[in-house]
Each structure stands twice: as structure tokens, then as C-alpha cells.
Amino acid sequence: MMNTQDMKDYRPPLTEKINELAKKGFETQFKFENGALKDRTSDKNYQAQELSIIEEYRFEGESNPDDMSILYALEARDGTKGIVVNAYGTYSDDDLGDFMKRVKEKGKLQGVKK
16 A cells, blocks of 8 residues: 555656656546546546556645645556546645545555555
């Protein structure tokens, strides 16, 4: 199971990392909607048990502590690879945070190391 200590602190801008992940095939942009992650292009919904976290990055704003986010690179069972971003701290989406905990827990139960 990935915890905060497992995340990579990453200083370059979030958009730079998103572009880097896109070059690795993480091209789908997910949004959290109605308790699932939705592919913004195909409108297909994914439940926590259908996803695995491949990489996870935490960004901290040097000049503004409110500029904090977590970037998840995910792969679905059907091979779809994409990203979702959540703020953390004051502006975090608690529902998305709970959803991502279920994705992590699923990985732990299946023996996925990350």
C-alpha cells in the first residue's frame, strides 16, 4: 500500500509532470463524478476495483502553501492509462480521496507493490 512516505515529492510544475506521463501513455484525463472515475473522452466510468495506481506524485507550492496537489497515474483493467489530480489540505476533494484509498487498499489486498 502506498502511503504519504511512498509518494515522490516532485518540485517541477504539475503540467510538466502531466506532459511527461502522457509521453509514457497516460493520456486519458479522468474526473471524479458520482462515485467513480470517468474518462473525459469516452465517458466510461471506472470503479476503484478496476484501477491500479502506477505512480503518485505530491506537489507543494513553494510560494503558496495552498498550491498543493497529488497527481495519480492510473491504469484500468481494460488497459486505459490516465491521470487524475486532487488537491490536498484545505481544498482537497474528500470523496476523491476516499475513492483513491479504496484503489490503494485493493492493491494491498492483491499484493501489488507500489
